[in-house]
Structures are given as structure tokens and as C-alpha cells.
Amino acid sequence: MRYDVxxxxxxxxxEVRVVLDNEDDMPxxxxxxxxxxxxxxxxxxxxxxxxxxxxxxxxxxDPRLVARSTLxxxxxxxxxxxxxxEKVGVYPFVCTFPGHAAIMNGxxxxxxxxxxxxxxxxxxxxxxxxKLPDFSGxxxxxxxxxxxxxxxxxxxxxKNHFGxxxxxxxxxPKDGDYTFSIAGDDGLRLLIDGKAAVENEGSQAAKTKAAxxxxxxxxxxxxxxxxxxxxxxxxxxxxxxxxxxxxxxSKRLHADxxxxxxxxxxxxxxxxxxxxxxxxxxxxxxxxxxxxxxxxNLAWDAAQMNLVLLWRxxxxxxxxxxxxxxxxxxxxxxxxxxxxxxxPRCRSWCSILPKxxxxxxxxxx
Numbered sequence: 165m166r167y168d169v170x171x172x173x174x175x176x177x178x179e180v181r182v183v184l185d186n187e188d189d190m191p192x193x194x195x196x197x198x199x200x201x202x203x204x205x206x207x208x209x210x211x212x213x214x215x216x217x218x219x220x221x222x223x224x225x226d227p228r229l230v231a232r233s234t235l236x237x238x239x240x241x242x243x244x245x246x247x248x249x250e251k252v253g254v255y256p257f258v259c260t261f262p263g264h265a266a267i268m269n270g271x272x273x274x275x276x277x278x279x280x281x282x283x284x285x286x287x288x289x290x291x292x293x294x295k296l297p298d299f300s301g302x303x304x305x306x307x308x309x310x311x312x313x314x315x316x317x318x319x320x321x322x323k324n325h326f327g328x329x330x331x332x333x334x335x336x337p338k339d340g341d342y343t344f345s346i347a348g349d350d351g352l353r354l355l356i357d358g359k360a361a362v363e364n365e366g367s368q369a370a371k372t373k374a375a376x377x378x379x380x381x382x383x384x385x386x387x388x389x390x391x392x393x394x395x396x397x398x399x400x401x402x403x404x405x406x407x408x409x410x411x412x413x414s415k416r417l418h419a420d421x422x423x424x425x426x427x428x429x430x431x432x433x434x435x436x437x438x439x440x441x442x443x444x445x446x447x448x449x450x451x452x453x454x455x456x457x458x459x460x461n462l463a464w465d466a467a468q469m470n471l472v473l474l475w476r477x478x479x480x481x482x483x484x485x486x487x488x489x490x491x492x493x494x495x496x497x498x499x500x501x502x503x504x505x506x507x508p509r510c511r512s513w514c515s516i517l518p519k520x521x522x523x524x525x526x527x528x529x
Contacts (some may be wrong), residue, residue: 165190165430167259170270173411173482176177176250183243190432191236192222192259196246196272198228199253207258207265208497211459211476222260230255249276252409252511262459263432263478265498275408281386284310284332292325293391295365296351299329315388315401316415327391334386334413336379340406347373347400348390354401355387372400429483430497433457442485447473453496455479461496 174180176322187193197203210217210224210316217224220237231246249255252274259268287304287459291297310316315330336342336358344361346352362375390399404409431438433455440453447453447463451472461480463473478497482508485494 165192165264165268165432167194167268167270172270173271173273173275174248176248176252176274178248179245180383181243181246182231182233182244183241184233184236185241186238189238190264190434191235191237192264192268193233193261194224194257195223195232195260196230196255196257197226198249199251199255201228201256203256203258203269204265207260208477210260211262214459214476217379218410222262224260243383252407254409263279263430263497264480266478267430271410273409280411280420281313281315281332281413284315284330284425285311286310286319287329287331288319289327289329291327291373292393293327293351294393296353296389296391297327299327299389300315304329310370314415315399315400317390317392317397317415318415321475323397323421324392324394327343327389327424330386332386332449334403335383336381336384337405337407338381339379341376341378342405343376343404345372345400345402345410347372347398349396349398350393351389351391351455352399353389355389358387404415427491429481429486431455431480431482433459433461433479438479440482442482443493444473444480454481461494 176516182194184194195203197206206224206226210222223229223232223269225477231244233244234242236242241340245333255272257270257272258265266289286308287296287299288306289299289302290305291302306319310319310330310332311428313332317328319328344354344356346354346362346364351365353365354361356379357378361377362373364373366372388399388401398416399414400412400416401409402412404410431440435457437457438455440455442451442453444453444463445449448465450466451463452466453461453463459477461475461477462471464470465472473496475496480494481497482494484492
């Protein structure tokens, strides 16, 4: 339940064809919005009016919507063509089917130019260092080409005690100031035409460093030096200029962040309700979460024997409790409608619950 492409770059005014091949067992769509749109909040808000949302195919009546697909049914394929806006920026896209937005989202980068590295090669070295060594005096363990032109570590099965030197060409479109950003775990250095542009020295966690460099138009020589001691590893490299937004030159796209181990395992609700018994934020210490088909969810307090939380949209992300020891409170994925409420009259609950909802939850037995 993920897009196989989560980031892509296009030019303003381009005509783009998007092909959505749904190999999943659930419906999906793809909606692109203007820069700055909080697509997770927008997708959750659709469940404020579930009947209207269903009728409209989970497509909001929102002026920020740039382009969209239809709702693609399981094992089906569809495509749509649209003209890219003239405004440079990052346009988020998302699947608005209930509960999918937290996992199924991405970014369309609109840039006047889409420059990247060419003729990219690597040289892999074995060794244990606490800071970047002088690679010129070392013999490579292995060398090769990187056809996709993205700086990356997926070159061998080494996890610790190695270094890599990348060399390639970068086409600078015009004279001007360019900002280069790097993040390395561990040490990382970027050189342009033999001169250090920005450096992240020493054994450390990935922290972004950026520096501006004045470059003349033309093809520049790029050299990236990296070493890994132990533990986490990663390389992030990007640049931007006056006429294009931040463009990644590495396979890793997110600086200062690692893939989260507390999100990404959404418990999806199919045709039958799902129950989740664990710590849910704003639902006291002994909650029992129930997700209903159609995007309605509730949490029942087993200690107080009362309903304490209602929300619309996605049900719950189980990663926090699945990947650890069950500690911590996981917030609901959707949009909270009521929290810590006590409604004594049966008809009040019945006006909120989906129909048919079975036995009345507030009836005394």
C-alpha cells in the first residue's frame, strides 16, 4: 500500500502523463495539490462528511487541487494527463481513500531545470577511521559506475568500517550562487573542481550542513568523500539555485530524518470492524479501539466502561507498539471529533454511529 514513486521532478508547463497501476486489494487514487497543502489533514477532514465524500469519489472540492486520478479499483489501471503549473515549488500528492494518506503520499518537484550528476562513478575502500582519510594514498577494494546518477551506499554488503569516493560531472546552467546541502552518518565532504564546498567531518549522526558557492556556467567536476564507522549509515546530497528548488543528488531524499519506526504500519479496516487493544492517545490507560468500515472509529475505556474517543478517517498506526515493547501512546490516524466525552442519552450516540451500528452502546444491561 505505497506508491512506487514518491518523488519526481518536472518542469513548469510540461505535459505529464501519470499511470496508476493498482495491484493492491483496495481502491486507490492520486491527488496533487498546491505547495504548502497539509494533505494528511485534508484527507482526514474528508471524513467529516462521509456520505458526501463517498459520493464525490473521495475528491475534495478544494481550490488547491491541481490534478487527480479517478478512484482506481483493485487490479485495475488508469492514467491521467495534466499540465504542470508555472509556479516553481514542491507539490504534495496523496491517496485520499480513508486511512491511506499517512502511508500513500509523495511530492512533485516543479523546477525550471532538473540538473543532476552525470558520469557518476564510485571507489569503495575498506578501513576503520574516526575522520575522513586521505583517499589518494589508499587502494580501492572495488570500483564501478552508478548508472542512475544518484549518490548511494547500496554498492556492497558492507555495514561498518568502509569509505567511498564518488566522482562525477555537474552541469551548472548559468553563472550564480548555488547552495549545496549534505548530511552524512558518518563523515562526508563535497568538493567542486577540487575545492571543498561543504563538509561534515568526524564520526557522528547525520546533521544537515549547507553552504553557498559561486559557480560559473558549464560542467564542473564533483567529488564526494564518505566514511562509515559503526551503527547507522546514510548520505544526503542536494543543491539549489535561483531558478530551481532543492534537487536531490543522492538516493536518500530526507536530510536529518531516518525512516521512522513509529509510523508506517497502518491497521486498515475492510468490510468488518477491527479491534485494537493497546495504548491510544487521549483514551486513558485501558482503551479498546474499534475501527468500523466507512472510516468511523471509537475507543472504549475498559476501566470506566464508557466511550471516550470518536474519530473519522484512518484507524490506527500500529508501528509504535509492534516494533517496540508496547509502550507509548499512539494517536489515532484520523480526525478526532469527540474526546473524553460522556453522553447519557442513547439517541446522541446513535446519531453519530454508522448505520446499522448494532446494539446501542449506552443501553444499560
